[in-house]
Amino acid sequence: MKRFFRLLAAVVMASGVAGCTSVSYYAQSLEGHVQIMAARKNVGKLIHDPATPVALRAKLTSASAIRRFATDELALPDNSSYRSYVDIGRDNVTFAVFAAPQFSLTPRTWCFPVFGCVPYRGYFSQKSAAESAAELQRQGLDVYVSGVTAYSTLGWFSDPLLSTMLRQDAIYLAGLIFHELAHQEIYVNGDSAFNEAFAVAVEITGVRKWLRATDNRAGLRSYEIDRQRKADFLGLIAKTRDELRQVYASPRTSQQVAAAKTAAIDRLRVRYRQMRDRRWAGYRGYDAWFNNPINNAKLAATSVYGEQVPAFLHLYDLCAGDYPRFYASVRRIAALPEPSRAEALRNATTCH
Numbered sequence: 001m002k003r004f005f006r007l008l009a010a011v012v013m014a015s016g017v018a019g020c021t022s023v024s025y026y027a028q029s030l031e032g033h034v035q036i037m038a039a040r041k042n043v044g045k046l047i048h049d050p051a052t053p054v055a056l057r058a059k060l061t062s063a064s065a066i067r068r069f070a071t072d073e074l075a076l077p078d079n080s081s082y083r084s085y086v087d088i089g090r091d092n093v094t095f096a097v098f099a100a101p102q103f104s105l106t107p108r109t110w111c112f113p114v115f116g117c118v119p120y121r122g123y124f125s126q127k128s129a130a131e132s133a134a135e136l137q138r139q140g141l142d143v144y145v146s147g148v149t150a151y152s153t154l155g156w157f158s159d160p161l162l163s164t165m166l167r168q169d170a171i172y173l174a175g176l177i178f179h180e181l182a183h184q185e186i187y188v189n190g191d192s193a194f195n196e197a198f199a200v201a202v203e204i205t206g207v208r209k210w211l212r213a214t215d216n217r218a219g220l221r222s223y224e225i226d227r228q229r230k231a232d233f234l235g236l237i238a239k240t241r242d243e244l245r246q247v248y249a250s251p252r253t254s255q256q257v258a259a260a261k262t263a264a265i266d267r268l269r270v271r272y273r274q275m276r277d278r279r280w281a282g283y284r285g286y287d288a289w290f291n292n293p294i295n296n297a298k299l300a301a302t303s304v305y306g307e308q309v310p311a312f313l314h315l316y317d318l319c320a321g322d323y324p325r326f327y328a329s330v331r332r333i334a335a336l337p338e339p340s341r342a343e344a345l346r347n348a349t350t351c352h
Contacts, residue, residue: 025121032094032124033153040084040160059166059173060085066174066210073213074206075323076181080158087163092147095129096120099141100296103248103257105241107300108141115154116189119304122148142295150176155184171207171219178206185327188334194341197308198330204309205316232275233286234306240268241299265294311345319351326351 043060046052052060063082071078098120099108107119123129133143149164165176182202188194204227211220247260272290276283312330319326329351333344 028124028128029122033157036086036088036093036160036162037157039086039088040158041086043083043085043161046085056166059170060161062170063161063166063173063177066170066177069174069210069213070177070181070206073209073323074178074181074202075327076178076202077155077184079155079184081155081181081184082159082161082177084158084160085162086160089163091164091167092126092149093162093164094122094124094148094151095126096122096146096148096301097129097132097136098144098146098297098301099133099136100300102140102142102296103254103261105244105248105296105300105303107297107304108136111190116191118192119300122151142297144295144297144301146301150180152180152183154187171211171223174210175203175207178210179203186330186334188341191338191341192304193308194334194345196305197312200305200309201312201316204313205321209321229280229283229285230306232279233272233289234302236268236271236275237299237302238307239271240264241303243267244296244299268294308342308345311348315345315348315351318348322351328352 043064047057047060047064063085067082070076070082100106101108109117109119110121111117121132123132129145133145136143149167150162151159153159159180161177165173179199179202182199183195185202186195186198207223208220211217211223243264244261247257247264250257250260252260269290272286276286315329316326319329329348332352333341333348336344
């Protein structure tokens with residue numbers, strides 16, 4: 001707890017410099033996190049407690065095995081994170097608010113003590129997230145609000161398993177645990193695209209290795225199909241982003257740009273339906289994403305998690321699947337200035 005109060009003091013002092021709005025924002029963040037930390041229960045004790053519901057016991061047993069695999073086989077941090085559990089009693093632990101200008105794909109960023117600059121603001125309250133989104137919209141920005149299943153404190157605290165993390169199958173849970181622990185392994189302040197793509201690469205390779213180790217061939221086949229669909233989805237988004245970049249760079253009136261933006265998003269929806277019905281044989285897992293409003297903030301948020309993943313996966317292959325070597329190589333690239341960092345990752349030919 002002493003570590004927590006040191007962080008609390010630093011955050012409060014930093015927020016005081018920024019003004020009353022920041023104080024309020026940090027207060028809700030800290031209050032929400034403290035409530036979760038105070039409600040933690042030891043996973044081992046819950047597994048052996050006869051009062052624990054059978055379904056929850058099974059999920060926690062699986063989570064415990066996945067947590068051991070993360071350290072033993074993926075060389076991820078061996079600490080107390082994900083060895084406790086909290087039932088938060090809601091569908092999302094936080095809500096992330098993204099924003100971007102009406103005619104730009106460059107997301108707005110916010111900077112925070114300890115964690116650096118990121119392209120979103122997180123809220124434990126859905127009402128607070130909606131109020132923040134409304135204020136950003138009044139400023140003329142495109143806004144996107146997304147529910148969040150899990151978050152990482154980057155090793156500052158012992159992050160617990162959350163009930164939101166257990167609502168799907170064990171493959172989903174394994175991906176979340178590997179992803180969030182990867183943030184504890186390597187995190188570059190102010191480079192969300194790098195951080196998220198690295199974590200996704202650890203997630204993908206880790207889940208594949210875990211499924212092979214548990215001889216879950218059916219699960220692996222299903223996972224690879226899901227990964228291909230994800231790649232197809234991100235390919236559609238990339239194509240539309242390229243179209244919009246050209247639109248926003250063109251010498252047109254604001255009315256013409258707005259019309260071209262709408263047309264590009266309409267084409268995106270058409271291409272999705274064609275891919276869904278033909279290539280995916282009617283799979284509708286992404287319908288909700290396309291049926292809801294699409295704008296620059298939503299497109300920017302999606303790209304944060306996807307654009308650099310292939311480069312990280314290539315680097316992992318160059319390291320022959322050796323996680324310590326992979327992490328060491330990523331750290332060397334992470335130490336470079338941001339423009340050189342992206343270039344070095346993209347052009348990597350060896351595992352140093």
